[in-house]
Amino acid sequence: MIGVGLLLHTKQLSRSSFEIATALIVPVVQATLAVYLFRAGDEPGRLLEAAVGAGLMGVWSSVLFGSGGAIQRQRWQGTLEMIMLAPRAPALMILPITLATAVTGTYAMLATLLWGRLLYGIPLHFAHPLLFLIAVPGCILGLGMFGLLLASTFVLMRNANALTNTLEYPIWLVSGMLVPLTVLPGWTGPIAAALPTTWGARAVHEAASGGPVWPSLGICLAISLGCLVVGALMMTYVERRARAAATLALA
Amino acid sequence: MSEYAIEAAGLRRTYRSRTGWLRPQRREVEAVRGVDLTVGNGELFGLLGPNGAGKTTTIKLLNTLLIPTAGTARICGFDVVDQTREVRRRIGYVFGGDRGLYDRLSARDNLRYFAELYGVPGREQKRRIAELLELVRLDGRENERVEGYSRGMRQRLHIARGLLHRPQVLFLDEPSIGVDPVAARELRQTVADLAATGTTVLLTTHYMAEADELCGRIAVIANGEIQALGTPAELRHHADGRQVLEVEAYGVSDAQLAAIHVLPGVREASVTVTGATQMLTVQSDAGVDVQADVLRELDGVRLGRVTARQPTLEDAYVAIVNRVATPPRPLEAVAA
Ligand SMILES: Nc1ncnc2c1ncn2[C@@H]1O[C@H](COP(=O)(O)OP(=O)(O)OP(=O)(O)O)[C@@H](O)[C@H]1O
Numbered sequence A: 001m002i003g004v005g006l007l008l009h010t011k012q013l014s015r016s017s018f019e020i021a022t023a024l025i026v027p028v029v030q031a032t033l034a035v036y037l038f039r040a041g042d043e044p045g046r047l048l049e050a051a052v053g054a055g056l057m058g059v060w061s062s063v064l065f066g067s068g069g070a071i072q073r074q075r076w077q078g079t080l081e082m083i084m085l086a087p088r089a090p091a092l093m094i095l096p097i098t099l100a101t102a103v104t105g106t107y108a109m110l111a112t113l114l115w116g117r118l119l120y121g122i123p124l125h126f127a128h129p130l131l132f133l134i135a136v137p138g139c140i141l142g143l144g145m146f147g148l149l150l151a152s153t154f155v156l157m158r159n160a161n162a163l164t165n166t167l168e169y170p171i172w173l174v175s176g177m178l179v180p181l182t183v184l185p186g187w188t189g190p191i192a193a194a195l196p197t198t199w200g201a202r203a204v205h206e207a208a209s210g211g212p213v214w215p216s217l218g219i220c221l222a223i224s225l226g227c228l229v230v231g232a233l234m235m236t237y238v239e240r241r242a243r244a245a246a247t248l249a250l251a
Numbered sequence B: 001m002s003e004y005a006i007e008a009a010g011l012r013r014t015y016r017s018r019t020g021w022l023r024p025q026r027r028e029v030e031a032v033r034g035v036d037l038t039v040g041n042g043e044l045f046g047l048l049g050p051n052g053a054g055k056t057t058t059i060k061l062l063n064t065l066l067i068p069t070a071g072t073a074r075i076c077g078f079d080v081v082d083q084t085r086e087v088r089r090r091i092g093y094v095f096g097g098d099r100g101l102y103d104r105l106s107a108r109d110n111l112r113y114f115a116e117l118y119g120v121p122g123r124e125q126k127r128r129i130a131e132l133l134e135l136v137r138l139d140g141r142e143n144e145r146v147e148g149y150s151r152g153m154r155q156r157l158h159i160a161r162g163l164l165h166r167p168q169v170l171f172l173d174e175p176s177i178g179v180d181p182v183a184a185r186e187l188r189q190t191v192a193d194l195a196a197t198g199t200t201v202l203l204t205t206h207y208m209a210e211a212d213e214l215c216g217r218i219a220v221i222a223n224g225e226i227q228a229l230g231t232p233a234e235l236r237h238h239a240d241g242r243q244v245l246e247v248e249a250y251g252v253s254d255a256q257l258a259a260i261h262v263l264p265g266v267r268e269a270s271v272t273v274t275g276a277t278q279m280l281t282v283q284s285d286a287g288v289d290v291q292a293d294v295l296r297e298l299d300g301v302r303l304g305r306v307t308a309r310q311p312t313l314e315d316a317y318v319a320i321v322n323r324v325a326t327p328p329r330p331l332e333a334v335a336a
């Protein structure tokens, strides 16, 4: 069920002309940003890391906007009621959607790397090429599950968009996708440690430029699983609230 | 299995909405105010009523999309609030309009997705989907994306989707909206066939002829309450003792309509417009011949055919609904 849902939602998402346009342009911008940030910093050796970080930002944006927006989009399409009517746990219906947003986000990662290579000649030498191929999907899976938690928080809020926008940059920063965590003020540490994005980003970075990948990936998936459970519980609660508050339909 | 497919007792639903952000104002709409109804297994039940009467709300209360503010409802004996999963397994829901589908997926993918969600077993899916595509005559176009579909085609896809898991109870909320006459007739046939094979159907529609042809019993709902309930023949009695005058006209003014309304013996008067032609329908007490008076009021208006006829279900419906909607007329107008 999740498989078919994931496949079809990915299909539905990736066929949107808006998504396609964004997906084409954003990675170029991100690759450029990454390259110039680090050129200015005189650390050409870390270009790959920068590109990977930029790619991760893309995945995160996709999950955040996708998952927060997914529910809203389902509501606009009038499909939210239809999927909620299925005799299944509400979380199972939403999870394929948030996973699909993460999967479409992978494209941003690939495109950023590709543009980085084509435009700026960033050498694509991964420390652990195989692990990189595992870490990225693992990170995607984790973010997809985290997305469910986001999604469930967003169902009840009709103006989730405002919240979405305020979450995009802080989490890029706090999770150390682009800049190393060490440059951030100390109080962000605990927040970072609790976010699956941090560990996912770390795993992917480690796979790209060296380091033990498995622990970070494991922690990322463990936290995400926790998010999944909390998200699922919340989804069930939220579904009931939505039925009471009549927010499933576009009123 | 429970004796009734649908049971509702004292169903109420109030919508609370807040408008304004800095200075929030609460607004409450009592959409459904105490609906009692039972529908037997295999019955084809109609829900009629003017816009905003609470039909859709009633359906959503019964199909678990909304939680009632008060009252209880059971589907096949299962409570809609506490046993949602059991209820959802047994119901299908089709609503009118072109939303509720994945536009960038093909019809087949849409059905595949919902078949998966509704737990249609994998090996049966393909056959079931093909069967339904044929039933709603979308076969041959099933691989096109839904965004390229016409409104009626989307509506037919909705219907196919609602039937995927062979529901025992089917809620149809204006299913024939935007569907062409031939397809609408096929749809009526499909609905009748489903009911004949034991599916319970709760149907809302604005087409009286459709309700008359299909429904075993009809409830007329207005203002969130059931105003009348019975077989189409029983409902027609609400127009007993009346006769109907129809006048084709070009250019009846509101003032003239109001004047006709208060003529002695006149019970209802309304104008419907088709193209350039107006159709004035006047219901009056059977004993009073109002034709001369009505035509006098229409002095100066170009007229077409004038017919007197017996009341139909639609006239009965108008009588029932107007009884609620219009405040009682001044006594002298009634007595005169
Ligand atoms: N989500 C909502 N929030 C607030 N009010 C609502 C909501 N949905 C419906 N209403 C109100 O409830 C009342 C009943 O609406 P409902 O949709 O049940 O009518 P209906 O009989 O289906 O009408 P129609 O024939 O136009 O489909 C209306 O006054 C409507 O404005």
Ligand SMILES: [Mg+2]
Binding pocket: B055, B056, B057, B173
């Ligand atoms: Mg309605």
